Amino acid sequence: MSRDLKKVRNIGISAHIDSGKTTLTERILFYTQRIHAIHEVRGKDGVGAKMDSMELEKERGITIASAATNCNWKGYDINIIDTPGHVDFTIEVERALRVLDGAVLILCSVGGVQSQSITVNRQMTRYKVPRIAFINKCDRTGANPNRVTQQLRDKLALNALPMQLPIGLEVEMKGIVDIVTMKAIYFDGPNGEIVREEEIPAGLREEAEAMREQLLDAASMFSEELMEAVLEGTPTPEMIMEAVRLGTLELEITPVFIGSAYKNKGVQSLLDAVLHYLPCPTDIENIALDLDHDESEVKVTNKTEDPTVALAFKLEDGRYGQLTYLRTYQGTLKKGDSIVNTRTGKKVKVGRLVRMHSDEMEEIEESGAGDIVALFGIDCASGDTFCDGSLNYSMSSMYIPAPVISLAIKPVDNKAQGNMSKALNRFTKEDPTFKTYVDEESNETIISGMGELHLEVYIERMKREYAAEVEVGAPQVSYRETISQRAEFDYIHKKQTGGSGQFGRVAGFMEPLEEGDYEFVDSIVGGSIPREFISACDKGFQKSLKKGALAEAPVTGVRVVINDGNSHSVDSSDVAFQLAAIGAFKQGYLKAKPILMEPIMKVSVEGPTEFQGSVMGSLNQRRGMVLGTSEEGNYTVIDAEVPLAEMFGYSTILRSLTQGKAEFTMEFATYRQVPKNVAEEIIKERRKEKK
Amino acid sequence: MQKMDLADKNPLRIFARNSEGDPVDKRMGLLMSRPGLGKTAILVQIALDNILRGNQVLHVSIGQSLDKTRAWYNDIFKDIFDGVKLDQSKELRDKVLRNRLIMTFKEADFTRPKLEERINDLVAQDVFRPSCVIIDGYDFENGETQEVVDLKDMADVLGLQIWFSALRHREDDRLSDDGVPAPCHEVGGYFDTVVMIQPEKDQPDLSLVVVKDTTGCVKPGKVLDLDPSTYLAKEP
Numbered sequence: 062m063s064r065d066l067k068k069v070r071n072i073g074i075s076a077h078i079d080s081g082k083t084t085l086t087e088r089i090l091f092y093t094q095r096i097h098a099i100h101e102v103r104g105k106d107g108v109g110a111k112m113d114s115m116e117l118e119k120e121r122g123i124t125i126a127s128a129a130t131n132c133n134w135k136g137y138d139i140n141i142i143d144t145p146g147h148v149d150f151t152i153e154v155e156r157a158l159r160v161l162d163g164a165v166l167i168l169c170s171v172g173g174v175q176s177q178s179i180t181v182n183r184q185m186t187r188y189k190v191p192r193i194a195f196i197n198k199c200d201r202t203g204a205n206p207n208r209v210t211q212q213l214r215d216k217l218a219l220n221a222l223p224m225q226l227p228i229g230l231e232v233e234m235k236g237i238v239d240i241v242t243m244k245a246i247y248f249d250g251p252n253g254e255i256v257r258e259e260e261i262p263a264g265l266r267e268e269a270e271a272m273r274e275q276l277l278d279a280a281s282m283f284s285e286e287l288m289e290a291v292l293e294g295t296p297t298p299e300m301i302m303e304a305v306r307l308g309t310l311e312l313e314i315t316p317v318f319i320g321s322a323y324k325n326k327g328v329q330s331l332l333d334a335v336l337h338y339l340p341c342p343t344d345i346e347n348i349a350l351d352l353d354h355d356e357s358e359v360k361v362t363n364k365t366e367d368p369t370v371a372l373a374f375k376l377e378d379g380r381y382g383q384l385t386y387l388r389t390y391q392g393t394l395k396k397g398d399s400i401v402n403t404r405t406g407k408k409v410k411v412g413r414l415v416r417m418h419s420d421e422m423e424e425i426e427e428s429g430a431g432d433i434v435a436l437f438g439i440d441c442a443s444g445d446t447f448c449d450g451s452l453n454y455s456m457s458s459m460y461i462p463a464p465v466i467s468l469a470i471k472p473v474d475n476k477a478q479g480n481m482s483k484a485l486n487r488f489t490k491e492d493p494t495f496k497t498y499v500d501e502e503s504n505e506t507i508i509s510g511m512g513e514l515h516l517e518v519y520i521e522r523m524k525r526e527y528a529a530e531v532e533v534g535a536p537q538v539s540y541r542e543t544i545s546q547r548a549e550f551d552y553i554h555k556k557q558t559g560g561s562g563q564f565g566r567v568a569g570f571m572e573p574l575e576e577g578d579y580e581f582v583d584s585i586v587g588g589s590i591p592r593e594f595i596s597a598c599d600k601g602f603q604k605s606l607k608k609g610a611l612a613e614a615p616v617t618g619v620r621v622v623i624n625d626g627n628s629h630s631v632d633s634s635d636v637a638f639q640l641a642a643i644g645a646f647k648q649g650y651l652k653a654k655p656i657l658m659e660p661i662m663k664v665s666v667e668g669p670t671e672f673q674g675s676v677m678g679s680l681n682q683r684r685g686m687v688l689g690t691s692e693e694g695n696y697t698v699i700d701a702e703v704p705l706a707e708m709f710g711y712s713t714i715l716r717s718l719t720q721g722k723a724e725f726t727m728e729f730a731t732y733r734q735v736p737k738n739v740a741e742e743i744i745k746e747r748r749k750e751k752k
Numbered sequence: 753m754q755k756m757d758l759a760d761k762n763p764l765r766i767f768a769r770n771s772e773g774d775p776v777d778k779r780m781g782l783l784m785s786r787p788g789l790g791k792t793a794i795l796v797q798i799a800l801d802n803i804l805r806g807n808q809v810l811h812v813s814i815g816q817s818l819d820k821t822r823a824w825y826n827d828i829f830k831d832i833f834d835g836v837k838l839d840q841s842k843e844l845r846d847k848v849l850r851n852r853l854i855m856t857f858k859e860a861d862f863t864r865p866k867l868e869e870r871i872n873d874l875v876a877q878d879v880f881r882p883s884c885v886i887i888d889g890y891d892f893e894n895g896e897t898q899e900v901v902d903l904k905d906m907a908d909v910l911g912l913q914i915w916f917s918a919l920r921h922r923e924d925d926r927l928s929d930d931g932v933p934a935p936c937h938e939v940g941g942y943f944d945t946v947v948m949i950q951p952e953k954d955q956p957d958l959s960l961v962v963v964k965d966t967t968g969c970v971k972p973g974k975v976l977d978l979d980p981s982t983y984l985a986k987e988p
Contacts, residue, residue, distance in 0.1 A: 215858075218817060674873030681879045689818045689854030690870075692861055700818060702849075 066363060066431045067341050071140045071388070073157050073190070075181045076167035081197045085167060085322040085331075086130075086141060092254060092329055093132035093139070129375070129386050129433050131416045131423075134332045140433040158184055159456075160374045160388040160433065163339030164192040165331070170204035170230075170319070174212040175667070175724070179698075182217045191309050193316045193338055194221060195331050200321040204230045210317050215693060219315040222279050222305070225330065226269055227319055228262060237319060237327050238265055240273050241298045241305075246330060253325025279314065280304035302337050309338045342431030347390055349446070349454040352403060359454065361390040365429045368392050369400060369449040372456040373441050376491045383490075385436045386417070390456065392449060394434065395427045400447040403455050409447075413437040443493060464496050465660035465705055465729050467509035468516060469534035480529035481506070488519055495519060509539060511729060513709070538706040540743065541658040541732055542609030543618040547572040550649030553627070554641035562632035565590075565641035567598055569623035571649050579606055582622040590626035590638070597635040598623055601642025610647065611655050611740075612747045621646070657740040660705045663730040666715065668723025670697045675718050683707035684736070702730055762832060763976055763985040764797045767945065768805060770968035775805075777883060779967055780904050780942055781915040784933065785949035789958060790983030791917040792821075794949065795886045796828045797985060798915055802884040803851045810874075810882035812867065813856045814889035821854050821888075831982045853880050859891060864902040871910065884913040892918045893935040900939040920948075931963050945969070949978065956980045 076082045129142045142157045158164070164185055168178060185192055194213055196206045206227060213221035226238040228245060236247040238261050245262060249255040261269055277296060281288040284304035290296040308314030318334055320327020343363045349370055350356040361370055369392030377384045387394065394400070398411045415422040417435045428434040441447075446455045472478040485497045485508070495515070497508045510516045513536060523529040551568035567590065574580050581599045590598065602621050609616040626641075664685065666676050670692060676699055677687050685703035708727065715723055735743065769775055781798075785791050799809040813821045829848060833841055855870060867885075874880040887903075907914045924934040932940025933948075940946065946963040958978040962970045977986045 678877030691856040
């Protein structure tokens with residue numbers, strides 16, 4: 062099957078909560094004839110918009126999981142990856158960004174660039190995703206697309222370039238003027254499906270001309286052909302589009318479009334823009350790591366005839382069984398093919414291959430490079446790479462942050478118990494930032510993740526999708542311990558009473574490890590510990606790391622070196638050396654001056670300048686470190702680093718401090734040492750709990 | 753003690769004490785140069801010198817983003833303390849973070865009352881108590897003399913060191929009586945210390961030249977060489 066990759070677009074739609082992303086996607090699917098009726102996100106008909114396939118999303122009116130869906134516009138294949146809008150789900154956003162080639166940044170014409178847009182924009186910049194902006198909700202009272210365009214420049218540092226002009230705003234919005242073709246566009250019919258082109262209304266002519274001048278100035282930077290044509294006064298729409306496309310692909314320009322998805326205005330023009338300005342798979346350079354050659358970087362080819370390389374970027378366990386979303390970077394995926402998971406080395410067979418349309422699907426026989434499809438019945442984790450066996454590539458590993466918050470959950474009855482474990486099993490497979498384990502001492506099930514909302518959503522899903530009702534404990538911050546200096550140990554484990562004896566001596570030292578969690582170094586010479594017991598020592602140390610002696614938090618950042626020991630020809634065993642290592646760790650650990658570490662969040666508060674002082678004060682009270690402020694007119698963004706432990710309930714505090722006019726986002730930044738006096742409190746508290 | 757040792761690694765300590773050895777804690781300072789010669793880099797080195805001496809520094813960046821300003825600090829920090837032991841450098845970095853606050857303003861938004869209000873806010877909320885304020889990117893060309901007078905007044909009232917940067921233009925060779933070049937020739941008299949970054953003739957090297965100083969720290973003339981690739985001041 063040969064496909065023209067130039068006619069493929071893998072795009073993401075990313076935005077702040079409530080800027081109308083789901084409604085827009087719904088309209089796109091309607092106009093591309095993927096669905097045949099329009100439902101609203103909070104629709105009265107109870108059906109809900111197509112992309113929000115999860116019940117919970119329908120209820121809350123927000124999008125949580127990114128479903129990939131395929132549609133066709135003017136002969137182009139468009140794969141849309143719907144991305145969640147809340148920071149707590151950034152792993153979803155980041156994963157989606159990894160596999161898409163371009164993105165549409167949606168902004169509300171009233172709310173403008175809000176803090177979440179800043180976070181998403183930062184992520185897009187990190188993954189070098191070319192983007193276009195769509196200013197939605199131009200029908201709402203207070204709509205001001207010009208102000209939003211200016212904010213794109215100021216707050217996101219994007220070179221925002223308006224491509225359209227509204228014909229009226231708020232309830233008066235009738236259509237748009239396309240500055241490239243210099244035509245007015247109206248959207249007729251009950252659902253705006255009939256696009257009608259007219260002359261530009263006389264009153265807007267002048268403004269449109271001025272904007273076009275600006276556009277030509279900016280665009281001609283990227284095309285000599287256009288620059289010459291401008292000088293001669295003969296630029297064609299095609300030349301302009303090509304130049305803007307080049308600028309967009311180089312991330313130098315962000316073309317801005319306007320409309321109102323809800324009122325069916327501007328969506329088709331936006332689809333045209335996706336075709337014109339966003340990249341096709343071959344425009345983007347994707348790098349794989351060759352595992353056979355020291356992870357050297359290799360450019361994937363996008364060619365169908367080359368060996369297959371595909372990345373599993375999302376798992377879903379829907380009503381049809383486990384579904385794995387894959388993006389193919391080169392080669393093909395065919396029904397019946399064998400592919401190899403390069404992480405595990407396991408070979409799997411491609412069974413059913415489908416193109417997803419939210420929660421409906423279309424069976425296909427084969428898919429090619431650049432495509433996004435889903436497979437059934439493949440066991441893997443998100444982020445795994447599949448090759449055809451002749452290559453051993455891994456698409457560069459995705460950065461996965463460690464969970465920072467946890468809470469205990471308890472099923473209310475036996476039935477809930479079973480359902481709960483089913484649910485947890487699925488969630489952990491789908492989402493690498495969501496972890497779960499059973500605490501050995503309290504026998505409680507602990508779930509951990511990236512934020513309060515993150516965990517709340519999973520608890521809700523358990524209830525709804527799995528009928529698993531659970532009691533929820535108070536959220537706990539995930540502390541860690543580490544050592545601050547080198548310390549020696551020399552420990553003999555000896556037991557000679559009853560049964561067979563145990564003997565093992567382990568000596569060496571531990572020291573802080575700058576990068577990584579744990580490193581074990583065997584510097585034994587002369588066999589003072591026989592080789593067969595070395596791994597038992599390692600195991601013993603690893604067991605000790607699970608709970609530190611300070612606050613029973615996991616210990617990280619430790620290098621353990623063993624350089625001496627003794628064994629006994631009869632009494633030494635694996636168990637004896639494991640216990641000796643545990644004893645040795647205990648002996649050395651306190652001498653190595655352990656310290657308690659806590660997760661620090663990067664917090665960004667945005668609101669009217671008048672509240673700047675009191676907001677900074679509130680962050681300061683929470684042991685926060687204000688990094689800086691950006692003031693713009695009467696709006697200020699305050700950046701700070703605050704310990705997560707102090708951020709519980711901050712949204713309520715912030716609301717009352719600022720009359721509800723400020724909002725904040727937070728993101729995990731790093732682990733940092735807990736100040737001494739605070740650490741003492743925590744340790745005391747933890748010890749008391751144990752008693 | 754160690755902190756002092758590190759402060760001594762920074763050549764810009766020359767502005768910290770007068771010839772009697774007393775610390776200078778009130779000053780209107782001005783750093784001038786043509787575009788691209790490293791004004792911000794020098795200001796950041798002055799700020800770091802202050803932080804290592806236990807002062808808190810408010811860095812006001814006009815027309816530049818927070819991230820960009822922060823990046824300047826990270827780069828200069830890395831260059832100066834290259835070779836300092838890791839655990840110490842972590843501690844230092846933490847110290848810098850705690851004692852530096854960056855504020856960014858749009859050009860049109862920056863005024864004395866606004867800045868004073870912010871500083872008072874910080875002090876009142878017990879967030880921050882700056883004794884040195886860096887003002888990078890102030891537009892002297894279109895600024896009013898009265899505003900400089902106002903800011904000097906503020907420095908007096910709050911007991912601050914303020915360091916400004918100013919952009920010089922190649923074509924404009926007007927000078928004040930005490931040798932302060934345009935666009936600051938009309939306000940030169942309000943400054944205690946005026947320093948210029950100057951390229952050496954026919955060489956890539958840069959040097960720091962004192963135009964005037966009434967605080968008694970330095971004498972007019974060339975005081976330091978700058979590394980043209982990192983903009984770091986070299987030991988005299």
